[in-house]
Amino acid sequence: MYFELTEEQKMIRQAARDFAQAELKPGVIERDELQKFPAEQIKKLGELGFLGMMVSPVYGGAGMDAISYVLVMEELSKIDASASVVVSVNNSLVCYGLEKYGSEAQKQKYLMPLAKGECIGAFCLSEPEAGSDATSQSTTAIDMGDHYLLNGTKNWITNGGMGSTYIVIAQTDAAKKHHGINAFIVEKGMPGFTVGPKENKMGIRGSDTHSLMFTDVKVPKENRIGEDGFGFKFAMSVLDGGRIGIASQALGIASGAYELAKLYAKERKTFGKPLADHQAIQFKLADMATEIEAARLMCLKAAWLKDHGKPYAHASSMAKLYASEVAMRTTTEAVQIHGGYGYVKEYHVERLMRDAKITQIYEGTSEIQRIVISRGLLK
Ligand code: CAA
Ligand code: FAD
Helix, strand or coil, X not given: CCCCCCHHHHHHHHHHHHHXXXXXXXXXXHHHHHCCCCHHHHHHHHHCCCCCCCCCHHHCCCCCCHHHHXXXXXXXXXXXXXXXXXXXXXXXXXXXXXXXXXXXXXXXXXXXXXHCCCCCEEEECCECCECCCCCCCCCEEEECCCEEEEEEEEEEEECCCCCCEEEEXXXXXXXXXXXXXXXXXXXXXXXXXXXXXXXXXXXXXXXXXXXXXXXXXXXXXXXXCCCCCCHHHHHHHHHHHHHHHHHHHHHHHHHHHHXXXXXXXXXXXXXXXXXXXXXXXXXXXXXXHHHHHHHHHHHHHHHHHHHCCCCCHHHHHHHHHHHHHHHHHHHHHHHHHHHHHHHCHHXXXXXXXXXXXXXXCCCXXXXXXXXXXXXXXXX
16 A cells, blocks of 8 residues: 655646646636636646546547546646536546547547647536436437437536537437447537537536537447447446546545635634634534545545556445535535635635535436445445
């Protein structure tokens, strides 16, 4: 057991920390208020290699490990979870899926620009009637010989308006149930593909969430990912890694809120002494720090398993479940420690509390993580 980061991992973490302070912090309150997508910041993250972090340099990526991905996600999420979710989706759900399961032609055409950060991708599984129950896909893709005809609606798609490359999950043969589901690469601008209005959300308000509508979209046959019928396993497999990203996002939101609460507790005086001298506040900070450390270790363990080619689905679900619940508890306590000041926007913790909530919902709700974990335990 070795708990020390390598020098390279420490440098990557420092680069992400510096970037978050210099580029994400200015304007974060305003972007949240105005629901403004952090476009310039995402472009710069792409130039730093953070949008294709784990992709091989052969395909334009930065060739980093999953541990570094956790470190970067934590640092970015301390400051701006609306930006970090773009990093998570592009790396885990889009780039990873294309690199692991895509054809050579798909990698050349679609993965390279995504990994270089020249464009961003979206992953489209959820539908109005199929969120947790992801096998109940209503979107259809009918085999027409040289192409598929795609029809249906996807809901809640992150990067839905800003993306260029969309991985869309659809039913090609309902009789085969989940064995008749496929994953397709769909390009923005394909005739029949329209983007709905941006959702007005509680948290991660700068992120770009839309419904997508497909009406007789002709998707070339070569845009199907993997063998016929592989789409559901594809989706589940990329979500195993995606959940490490969202767990690390939750970790970052929690540690960002904790750091602000600790600073505030040292500055704010009540009854003649700093808040931090009251034992009730000390105990809150102790609980927050302990839970954050446990969440961090769980994220790093899941990433370590992935880096070492070992099964990691179970560990990633556990990390996502635990870290997201820690994010909710920690941010709520951070607001409490700030008192009335915590309830207004300029102190940041209210935003972190609103942002924390989504980590218990997307990429599988806490209830779904408990289903995945308990099935793993009992099988
Ligand atoms: N890897 C590979 N295959 C897997 C798998 C995995 N991790 N998990 C399940 N499968 C396979 C199973 O082996 C099974 O295949 P076979 O029949 O050939 O054995 C098939 O998938 C169906 O599995 P289940 O019978 O377990 O399916 P289920 O209907 O009971 O539900 C579920 C499984 C885990 C609940 C799944 O539906 C699920 O994960 N739901 C949540 C959906 C989700 O996370 N959505 C996230 C959308 S993306 C997003 O949210 C992005 C964002 O916000 C930023
Ligand atoms: P439902 O599945 O209807 O669940 C409602 C409630 O019931 C939840 O609490 C759930 O845990 C619970 N529940 C459901 N089934 C069970 C059960 N069997 N046992 C116990 N409890 C259960 N999806 C994408 O595909 N791509 C994206 O990029 C994406 N980005 C998103 C961004 C945002 C901001 C949001 C809000 C969502 C995003 N999603 C995305 C969708 C997200 O993954 C789903 O919202 C999520 O999986 C839950 O599905 P649902 O909303 O349909 O809830």
